[in-house]
Amino acid sequence: MSKRIRVLALVATLAMLAAACSSGGSDDSPSPDPGASPGAPSGTLRLFSYSDGFDPAYMTTFYEQYPDIDLETASFGSNDEAIAKLQAGFQADVINSCVDEATLEMVNKGLYAPLDVSRLENWDDIWPSMKALPGVQVDGKVYLVPADAGTAGILYNADVVTTPPTSWLDLFDPQWAGRASMEDISVTAIDIGALANGISDPLSMTTDQLDQVKNYLIDHRDQFRTFWKGAADIKSQFKSGEVVIASGYPDYAKQLRKEGVNAQFAVAKEGQMLWTCGYGISPDAENLDAAYALLNWYSSVPPQVYAATEFDYITSNMTVGDLLSKEAIEDSGLDTFGEAENAIPASPPNDREAWVAAWTEVKAS
Amino acid sequence: MGRGMDRGEGLLVAQVAHPVRLDTTGSAVPGAIRIHRALNRWGWRGFLGIVFLTLFGPLAILVAFSFNDSTILAFPFEGLTTKWYSLALQDPSLREALVNSTAVAFIVAPLCLVLGTLAAFGLTRFRFRGRGATGGLVGAPLVLPWLIVGIAALMGYAKANIDLSLKTVIATQTICTFPLVTAIVAAQLFRFQRVQEEAAIDLGCSRLEVLRHIILPHIAPALAAAGIFAFTWSFNNYEISAFTIGFQQTFPIWVYSSVRNPDHTAVVNAISTLISAVQVVLIYLALRMLRSRGGTGAIAMTEMPLPVTETS
Numbered sequence: 001m002s003k004r005i006r007v008l009a010l011v012a013t014l015a016m017l018a019a020a021c022s023s024g025g026s027d028d029s030p031s032p033d034p035g036a037s038p039g040a041p042s043g044t045l046r047l048f049s050y051s052d053g054f055d056p057a058y059m060t061t062f063y064e065q066y067p068d069i070d071l072e073t074a075s076f077g078s079n080d081e082a083i084a085k086l087q088a089g090f091q092a093d094v095i096n097s098c099v100d101e102a103t104l105e106m107v108n109k110g111l112y113a114p115l116d117v118s119r120l121e122n123w124d125d126i127w128p129s130m131k132a133l134p135g136v137q138v139d140g141k142v143y144l145v146p147a148d149a150g151t152a153g154i155l156y157n158a159d160v161v162t163t164p165p166t167s168w169l170d171l172f173d174p175q176w177a178g179r180a181s182m183e184d185i186s187v188t189a190i191d192i193g194a195l196a197n198g199i200s201d202p203l204s205m206t207t208d209q210l211d212q213v214k215n216y217l218i219d220h221r222d223q224f225r226t227f228w229k230g231a232a233d234i235k236s237q238f239k240s241g242e243v244v245i246a247s248g249y250p251d252y253a254k255q256l257r258k259e260g261v262n263a264q265f266a267v268a269k270e271g272q273m274l275w276t277c278g279y280g281i282s283p284d285a286e287n288l289d290a291a292y293a294l295l296n297w298y299s300s301v302p303p304q305v306y307a308a309t310e311f312d313y314i315t316s317n318m319t320v321g322d323l324l325s326k327e328a329i330e331d332s333g334l335d336t337f338g339e340a341e342n343a344i345p346a347s348p349p350n351d352r353e354a355w356v357a358a359w360t361e362v363k364a365s
Numbered sequence: 366m367g368r369g370m371d372r373g374e375g376l377l378v379a380q381v382a383h384p385v386r387l388d389t390t391g392s393a394v395p396g397a398i399r400i401h402r403a404l405n406r407w408g409w410r411g412f413l414g415i416v417f418l419t420l421f422g423p424l425a426i427l428v429a430f431s432f433n434d435s436t437i438l439a440f441p442f443e444g445l446t447t448k449w450y451s452l453a454l455q456d457p458s459l460r461e462a463l464v465n466s467t468a469v470a471f472i473v474a475p476l477c478l479v480l481g482t483l484a485a486f487g488l489t490r491f492r493f494r495g496r497g498a499t500g501g502l503v504g505a506p507l508v509l510p511w512l513i514v515g516i517a518a519l520m521g522y523a524k525a526n527i528d529l530s531l532k533t534v535i536a537t538q539t540i541c542t543f544p545l546v547t548a549i550v551a552a553q554l555f556r557f558q559r560v561q562e563e564a565a566i567d568l569g570c571s572r573l574e575v576l577r578h579i580i581l582p583h584i585a586p587a588l589a590a591a592g593i594f595a596f597t598w599s600f601n602n603y604e605i606s607a608f609t610i611g612f613q614q615t616f617p618i619w620v621y622s623s624v625r626n627p628d629h630t631a632v633v634n635a636i637s638t639l640i641s642a643v644q645v646v647l648i649y650l651a652l653r654m655l656r657s658r659g660g661t662g663a664i665a666m667t668e669m670p671l672p673v674t675e676t677s
Contacts, residue, residue, distance in 0.1 A: 046612055051622035056458070072612035075622035085608060088516050089523020232438060232630050239439035259437050 042068035045290040048082065049096035049279070051075040052311065061302040062294070069290045079106070086111050086282075093285040094294050097144065098277040100187060100346035103135030107143045112280040114141040119292045122299035125317045130276050134347040144278040147298040148313035151333050151343065152188060152273035154266045155248030155256075157238060168196040168268045171245060172220050181237060181246035184227035186359035187348055188273055192247055193217045195270035195344075203349045210351075214358040218365040227363060231255075238263055250333040251312030265333070274343035278316070308332045424641060431634035438630060449635035459636060462619035469535055469606075469615060470599040476539045477595040478588060481546020488547070489554040506541040507548070514541055515608030522609065529611035537609045538599050545598065546591040553587040586654055593651040597644050616640070 047054055054073040062071070074092065076082040079102035082095070087109065095111065097103045106112055117123055123145070130146040131137060154165045161176070171180055171192065182189055193213040194202035205213070225243055228234040231252060237243035238261050248265070256263035279298055281291045297303060301323065304315040309328045315321070321334055329335050349355055426438075434444040453459060484503050488496065506514065518537040522529060557580070565575045581588075603617035610618065620637070623629040 052626060074610070074612045075614065075618065077621045081607070084516065085519065088519040088608065090519060090529065090608075091523075230624070232624070235437045236439035239435075239437045255436075259435055259443075 040068055041066060041287075041289040041293040043287050043290060044070045044072060045094065045287050045294060046092040047071060047073045047094045047096075047294065048086070048090070048092035049073065049075065049094075050277070053096045053279075058303060058306055058310070061306075062297045065297065066290070066293055069293065071294075079103075082106075083109065083111065091284045092282055093287055093291045094279050095282055096277065096279050097135075098275060099133045099135055099144075099146075100185075100273075100275040100348075102348075103133075103144050103278070103280075104138070104347065105135075106280075107135050107138050110283065112143040113283040113285065114143060115145070115281060115295075116292075117142050119296075120145060120299070121296045122317055125319050126299065127316060127318055129274070129343060130316050133274075133276055133345050136276075136278070144280045145295045145299050146276045146278040146316035147303075148278075148307050148311070149274060149276040149316060150249050150251070150312075150314055151267070152183070152247055152249060152275070152346065153333075154268055155234070155238070155246050155252055156264055156266065157241075157244040158262045158264045160244040164264065165245065165266045166269050168192050168270050171247065172196060172223055173245075174223075176245050177223050178225050179242070179244045180224050181226045181228050181234060181243040182224055183234075183247050184229050184363070186356045187346055187352075188247065189217070189227070189359050189362070190214075190355045191273055191344060191346065195268065200270070202344065203347070205349070207351075207354070210354060210358055214362060217359075217362040221362065221365045235259070250331060254312060254331045271344045273346040275346045276316070308334070427634050427641075428638045431631065431638045433631070436628050436631050438634075449631040450639070453632045453636040453639075456632065458614065459616075459619055459632075462614040462616045463636075465531060465613055466600050466616040469531055469538065470596045472535050473538045473542060473599040474592050474596040476535070477543040477546045478592050480539065481543040481591060481595075482550050482584075482588065484543065484547040485550035485554055489551050503544050503547055505544075507544045509541075511541060511602070511604035512608075515605040518605070519608040529609060531610065531613060533609045533611070534606050534615070537605050538602055541605060542595050542598050546588075546595055549587045549591040549594070550584055553584045557583055589654050590651040593647050597647065600640075600644075 052058070054071070054075075059071070062069075074090075076085065079097050082097070083102060083106060086092075086095070086106075095106070097106050097112075103112075120142070123142075126146055130149060131142075133146070136142065136144045136146060154168070154171060156165055158164070160179075165171070170176075171182065182192060190210070190213055191202045193216055194205060194209070197209075197213055197216055199205060199209055199213070226233070226237060228237065228243075228246065234243070234246055234248060235252060235256055238246075238256050239259060250265040253263040253265040279295050281288070281295070285291050299317055301317065301320055304317045304320040305323055307313040308315050308320065308324050312328075312331045312333075314332050314334055321329065324332075324334070430438050431449055432445050432447065433442050434446040434448075435442075488500050488503065493499075514537065518533070519529070522533055527533060561579055562575050565579050566572075570578065601617060602615075603621060606615045607618055607621070614622070620633055623633055
């Protein structure tokens with residue numbers, strides 16, 4: 001009996017290990033399809049991205065343009081999660097990241113390879129302000145092709161806040177005490193506090209200035225009913241009337257108006273925070289032709305128009321603006337974006353840990 | 366103790382019978398008892414109410430908003446609709462994720478039953494050197510954070526040059542889930558009187574016949590419950606799947622990546638309601654089976670610390 005059980009246990013364990021190991025000899029090799037069109041990229045391409053980066057409707061024109069590329073996709077919930085997975089050994093050809101989250105960190109950790117600009121067909125059409133963002137270019141080398149962007153400004157309920165806000169200081173107006181909200185991201189929150197304190201270049205703040213901002217936010221802690229964490233949060237709070245003014249994004253105002261809330265978006269005169277996301281190529285990429293094809297597709301006109309009209313994103317390709325409707329330009333924020341002269345890159349500062357610690361202290365106060 | 370009398374009431378009866386133990390003056394005793402009784406009754410009810418609300422309140426909100434004609438989770442209700450259910454069932458990526466999760470769980474659960482039962486037999490029936498260490502090793506996945514297990518497994522697969530796929534998810538989930546089966550089956554085996562085996566052998570049964578006719582019927586309820594729990598653990602698992610999967614999605618991964626899209630919130634509510642309903646039915650059936658087939662399995666289950674599972 002005992003011998004039989006031992007044998008059974010051994011067989012079951014070996015079977016399980018064999019099942020796992022058998023995938024080592026994968027048939028998913030990125031070798032070109034023999035039937036592919038001559039010269040056209042083909043084979044398997046592995047994309048690691050936020051899920052909206054491979055939304056089926058968004059990707060329609062890619063599949064039409066590159067029928068011989070077999071696109072495999074994997075999603076992540078945050079750039080931090082993506083970094084953890086990539087550093088543990090996960091391999092992909094094309095990787096998505098956002099400048100305000102971790103692009104520079106990913107470059108510094110060797111998760112992106114320098115790009116050959118001569119193979120980037122739309123590079124000259126990308127907004128110069130986006131090309132200059134931290135992580136997009138490092139030491140003169142390009143690592144990320146910006147694909148979409150957005151600006152953070154002031155979201156308000158125009159039925160209650162009858163005078164349109166013009167400054168980040170309006171978020172701290174005592175008449176909205178307990179009915180204001182701010183996004184729970186340390187970089188954004190400290191940026192807003194700094195701009196409200198007259199610090200025009202938050203990313204270059206000194207330690208004393210950071211303390212000043214922290215103390216200001218602590219003094220105004222009761223101004224904020226919540227620190228919202230996601231679109232669902234802030235939209236619920238606006239709809240229920242708990243919150244009437246908050247930091248937010250233009251597309252939230254549009255979505256709230258569809259739900260019957262008279263929400264509007266205003267640009268703060270001190271500056272608007274610019275977030276940008278894009279795509280780069282992994283040093284482990286196995287199908288470079290297909291990877292560059294995907295990067296070029298993301299920055300080309302069809303997906304850019306789709307992202308502006310369906311996702312309300314600011315496009316990275318400057319030429320797309322002429323093709324958009326007036327409504328799409330307004331909803332995406334392209335009308336206030338311009339040359340992004342007053343845009344402040346929502347990117348992690350050098351002393352990110354100090355910012356995170358300061359924001360944690362504010363929340364705990 | 367009379368019918369319908371709970372332990373607290375029994376204690377109060379005992380106290381009434383010996384009022385001197387409460388108060389030697391005697392006059393204040395009835396009031397104190399009344400207060401004690403009321404606190405006992407309403408305190409427990411209040412506590413249970415809070416626990417019930419904490420556990421099921423969010424689920425009730427999720428169910429209610431899955432029928433709300435709005436993508437925003439806030440009152441007032443915009444009207445009743447079932448369109449989120451239609452959208453959920455029409456979404457190809459969601460369908461694929463559900464098929465993947467179901468396939469993985471249907472493979473993981475039987476594998477865990479085999480490995481878990483073998484481990485339970487080994488640990489309860491045999492005395493060997495290193496038995497304690499083996500037991501600890503088998504139980505380790507129950508206490509190790511699955512996030513760490515997932516990352517470690519990913520590193521292991523990368524070092525071994527094994528491509529990530531549903532197979533790696535199945536292998537890692539099996540390793541982390543079979544100890545649950547071991548715990549349930551071992552609890553049942555500990556209560557098994559081996560004299561029944563000896564009697565069967567004395568009466569001419571072979572070892573295999575003893576296993577089939579004596580032991581398996583005894584542990585069958587535990588096996589059924591363990592199988593269902595292994596299935597739901599696997600189906601709901603996010604941490605391990607997220608790190609050991611390749612270019613596919615399971616249902617929890619789909620949910621996690623979908624909540625970034627605010628338009629998906631209502632769809633997530635709808636499909637989560639359906640999945641929760643199915644899982645509640647499965648777990649109810651498992652517990653009912655345990656109770657109907659003998660108390661020991663049910664006791665083992667209720668005494669076992671259940672892990673936190675991914676709320677879909």
